[in-house]
Amino acid sequence: MPNMPRFNFHRPGTMEEALDLVSRFRASVKVMCGGTDLVPKMRAGVAVAENVVSLTRVPGLSTISYRDDDGLVIGGTARISDVARHPDVRRHYPALAYACDKMATVQIRNMGTVAGNLANAAPSADTAAPLLAYGASLVLVERGGRRQVPLEDFFTGPGLTVAEPMEIIEAIRVPAPPLRSGSAYLRVSARSKVDIAAVGVAAALNLDLEGRVIGVRIALAAVGPTPLRARQAEDMLMEQIPDHDLLARAGAACVRTAKPIDDVRASANFRRAMVQTLAQRVLARCGRLARGEDAQ
Template sequence: MAGFKYAAPRELDEALQLMASAQQPRPLAGGTDIVDQLKTGRRTADLVIEMKRIPQMQRFDVEADGLHIGAARSCTDIRSHPEVPARYAALYEAAGLIGSVQIQNRAALGGNICNAAPSADTAPALLVLDARAVVASSKGARLVELDRFFKGPGQTILEKGELLTGIFVPTPAARSASTYLRFIPRNEMDIAIAGVGCYLEIESSGLVKRARIALAAVAPTPIRARIAELALEGREISDALIEAAAEAAVSAARPISDVRGSAEYRKDLVRVLTRRTLQACVQRINAGERAS
């Protein structure tokens, strides 16, 4: 690794000053992407700034308005919080699919988002949960819809001097459910060939009130499949409607062919995974109704 300086600020203001003053600052939270990238030269830095000692970065609050997670919180932290599995199932599931136990113990939510891999597993989960990125700079804080956060592979809308301090996930509505599924050749330690996140809100009449579907690893960034969402909303849920939405989701995908799979294969996976995530959400909503 090329020489860089290191700072471990304990205050957000200090971190923001360092971000603004260094030539090529790199925030470090879990390090599972950035340390490897610094080793291989895929990214460079003159200053590595550790985020884990800053209180805002370690926030983890379930409040009436939703879930507030600091950017440095690890997948294991997310998996360990009692409120997450039921209410924020898609996020819980995605955090449990990343890497190995060792990786999940370190990999931070903010890092998974800022690394901006098209295959980032938490991205579709957060997109369907309508998450916002909490972005800070010396000018103050702003909330950015996560859908607008990604610019391209490895690229985000963060400007010089800005830091992602956390993620806000609004409390899901009643009669809703979310899930994330991905396809890889084995169950652990691999990168999604395709991934699909889904959030569904169904009225007691059976009409779909709100649908959000997001895709991983089939476009330059994680994307919402809005055409599939529109196919669902306002209509009565049925097997035929789910099939039509799955077909629509395929048209939103713009996959490449690479070592993990061909574009055609990925499109087919989008169809199958979209169908399965929608079916899972319907089952969960029905089960929740029976329980209450």
């Protein structure tokens, strides 16, 4: 295994200082929080930067807050384990809570952040699929100002995003779930309990009083260069009563959206089959939650 590449390490104590640093070093800078993604990547020679800026000492950035009118705000340095155990996340965003409970290991959840998981832009990022299903957006801040980017526009390829080197993820904003809605996330891998996902599917579903779908988002993980929205399946569900047959067809539509590859974790063929199975299960669970048939 090669040596860790050399870099300068910066530990700014304020957001202003942090923004100054990433702006000054934008030609070769990485923002770090827990280091759970960046350190192994640097060690493997996959990530190289002359400067690493750690955000862990920037005050006020780790807050998690929820308001019924405004939804959820996850601060840029909020740890995955803190998000997982936050009572409002557990109550209103079960798919996200599930992802944050199950991903990686206890230690990595204690170190890593949701923002980091997204910034890393792995196609298999566990928090990405649920957050896409919830219609989340990111608040990106730089020295000159801030902008809000919908999460579905954020990823551009494996490890690639629209964020500029001098931008920092200040927060993740997630709309409050509407009435009669349900959401879920499921993943599979060969080691059943503790693993990176070979395939993941998340969905959030909103029904009217008659049980017709009036809002739906489905997101697929680890079956394309980025986490994907399954729009064809979503369109198929809109205005319909989601019965078993429709869910099976929606699952098939998800498979058509997926662009899986063969890799060390699974074959493309297996991944397609799992998209079908998981999509059906996730959508069925969303429907039951939205109709109030399942407790969360």
